[in-house]
Amino acid sequence: MLTPAIVAVLARIGLIAAACWAGKISVGQLALLHDGWEYLRLARAFAHGSVAALDPATLRLFPGYPLLIAALGLGREFVYPAFWASIGCAGLCVMLVDRLGRDRRLGWYMALMTPSWLMFTSTAMSDSLALVLAMGALLAIERRRWAWAGLAAGMSFVVRPVGALLIVPIAIEALACGPRVLVRALIAAAWVPLVYLVASRVMLGDAMRAARQYTAQDFAWPLWAILHPAQNRNMGAFWIVYQYGVIAASWAGAFGLWRRMRSGEDYIRPMLAWHVAAGLFYLLLPSSWAFQAMDRFYIAIWPTALIGIAPWLPRRKAWNIALVVVFGAASFGIALRWLAHLAAVFPFAARGF
Numbered sequence: 001m002l003t004p005a006i007v008a009v010l011a012r013i014g015l016i017a018a019a020c021w022a023g024k025i026s027v028g029q030l031a032l033l034h035d036g037w038e039y040l041r042l043a044r045a046f047a048h049g050s051v052a053a054l055d056p057a058t059l060r061l062f063p064g065y066p067l068l069i070a071a072l073g074l075g076r077e078f079v080y081p082a083f084w085a086s087i088g089c090a091g092l093c094v095m096l097v098d099r100l101g102r103d104r105r106l107g108w109y110m111a112l113m114t115p116s117w118l119m120f121t122s123t124a125m126s127d128s129l130a131l132v133l134a135m136g137a138l139l140a141i142e143r144r145r146w147a148w149a150g151l152a153a154g155m156s157f158v159v160r161p162v163g164a165l166l167i168v169p170i171a172i173e174a175l176a177c178g179p180r181v182l183v184r185a186l187i188a189a190a191w192v193p194l195v196y197l198v199a200s201r202v203m204l205g206d207a208m209r210a211a212r213q214y215t216a217q218d219f220a221w222p223l224w225a226i227l228h229p230a231q232n233r234n235m236g237a238f239w240i241v242y243q244y245g246v247i248a249a250s251w252a253g254a255f256g257l258w259r260r261m262r263s264g265e266d267y268i269r270p271m272l273a274w275h276v277a278a279g280l281f282y283l284l285l286p287s288s289w290a291f292q293a294m295d296r297f298y299i300a301i302w303p304t305a306l307i308g309i310a311p312w313l314p315r316r317k318a319w320n321i322a323l324v325v326v327f328g329a330a331s332f333g334i335a336l337r338w339l340a341h342l343a344a345v346f347p348f349a350a351r352g353f
Contacts, residue, residue, distance in 0.1 A: 023343030064159030112328030150188025253305025
């Protein structure tokens with residue numbers, strides 16, 4: 001269980017080094033890619049008490065990850081703590097998928113696949129932190145630790161809003177244990193988001209500032225981008241096929257989870273509830289560019305997809321090793337190419353930290 005986690009950390013350190021070399025950029029510049037420059041600005045603003053002075057567009061991002069960066073860097077260093085948080089949480093996710101799926105093979109797949117999972121956990125992004133909290137909540141549900149499940153769900157929400165949907169498996173499983181258990185779980189889940197909403201109201205004058213900013217920025221009817229292929233022509237054939245492949249694989253995982261649950265593996269039920277709820281949330285997201293980012297969004301359900309398709313993975317050790325090596329190498333190469341390409345076109349001067 002520990003070995004694949006170590007491999008996951010080393011692979012991401014290697015990807016960072018390779019991306020800096022291929023893109024001819026520094027580690028500090030790599031940290032700016034994607035939304036990294038905004039997360040770093042948020043972290044510095046939290047450390048210096050200047051959040052209200054930020055660009056309103058940056059305030060669409062939820063505060064959990066930048067708060068962790070500020071805490072790890074003691075309010076003075078931000079770039080390296082951003083990578084520590086992202087890479088460290090990726091390693092924890094690798095360890096947790098073994099426990100959730102009760103299958104030692106899964107850690108190796110989680111360590112090195114997919115390209116998007118590798119890339120977004122080798123940059124200053126919030127995905128691995130949100131995912132480790134979601135997986136922690138699911139593990140706590142399985143063990144009937146309702147206070148911990150609720151706390152992890154609430155913390156996941158303040159990292160990425162999809163974490164709010166962890167209330168679905170919590171409610172289903174807690175209610176089966178009685179109304180009092182359900183109330184206790186809901187209280188545990190509510191207090192962290194409540195603190196966030198009150199703080200947003202006090203500091204920014206609007207408790208729903210992040211949600212309103214997202215809506216104002218790129219609102220579109222659900223499925224609009226998927227049902228209008230012309231909108232996606234600038235993505236390129238590979239990227240379009242990859243996005244549809246991510247969606248198909250994720251829902252194949254949902255089918256696998258359902259089959260396992262129907263066969264008597266009751267511990268799968270909360271995972272299935274989370275998988276379907278989060279999968280539908282992103283599939284129906286009212287955004288004009290949702291389809292272009294589906295590979296990133298569905299990172300939230302990548303571990304449960306793996307658990308769902310686990311019965312279809314090879315049983316022989318040699319075949320599993322071959323699949324992990326081949327697909328892991330391909331994932332690394334694709335992620336490196338994406339990062340190098342982004343580094344070549346990224347407006348570092350305008351988006352500096």
